[in-house]
Amino acid sequence: MSEPGHIPVLLDEAVALLNPRAGGLYLDGTFGGGGYARAILERAPCTLWAIDRDPAAISRGAALAENYPGRLHVVEGRISEILDLLGAHGVTALHGAVFDLGVSSYQLDDPSRGFSFRQDGPLDMRMGRAQKTAADLVNTVSESELADMLFQLGDEKASRRIAKAIVSRRASQTFETTSDLAGVIRSVVRPDKSGIDPATRSFQALRIAVNDELSEIEAALAQSSQLLIPGGRLVVVSFHSLEDRIVKRFFAAAAGRAPGASRHDPASLQAGAAPQFRLLTGSPAAAGAAEVKRNPRARSAKLRAMERLSRVAA
């Protein structure tokens, strides 16, 4: 059963690949609504450390921990600090780690968090407490930085036009709300045939920038994989191509494949460093039609998993 508020994506597949065992020590790096955490704890009498940078998720985690005395430990922090956060509690080895990236529906659907262009709210978009808000970025960065951000993190082709409109508008009045920003974007970008709101890509870019999401993922993969014992598994669910590219490259390198290596070209497989992991998912797993119908958020999800080798190949 999932908590109302966030329907976990690819839950059965992710937990099956994590394969929690009795007595094992696991990490859920993105606790969110606790859907994954609960499923892991129900699957085997194991211990789970859960991290989230969002204090609201931590409160939900504390409530869930009461149902699993001594088995669920919830820590507020970022996944780029895993070694410090877990090390502070004496956790230096894991049997598995899972990351279900991005925002939760709790965050997205709460107008006061400022993630959604569909509902009016403060232009915030912070998952945690510490960083600058989206309004801070939109009101201060230069036009060219803004354009680059929208292009690189949102794949927004009209990035220059939007950046220009934002900078021109903020000269007379700074941006404070989501609908204010969405309105300015819509005034310079027409909806295309896909029916996607013209503000979608810019809001994605801003969210990624505000939360420094791509650097977070890189650090999380490096640190969690370091903690995995032989046979330990790393499972990652990503939601857009920028995230998946990082995961794919990291996994390929860990499995000793050069970036872009193909099993059809054996020479390319030997070009990387000695493999430390074996890939459990050749191509990423995706949600089936029934899940996508039930939960449209699953549409773009990709799941990758790998397992630490018992012995490093010579």
Ligand SMILES: C[S@@+](CC[C@H](N)C(=O)[O-])C[C@H]1O[C@@H](n2cnc3c(N)ncnc32)[C@H](O)[C@@H]1O
């Ligand atoms: C998609 S939700 C996870 C949902 C969860 N698997 C479930 O079943 O309910 C992602 C969660 O990860 C958290 N998160 C995202 N990036 C993070 C980071 N860099 N450090 C810590 N938490 C992060 C978000 O705050 C959010 O609560």
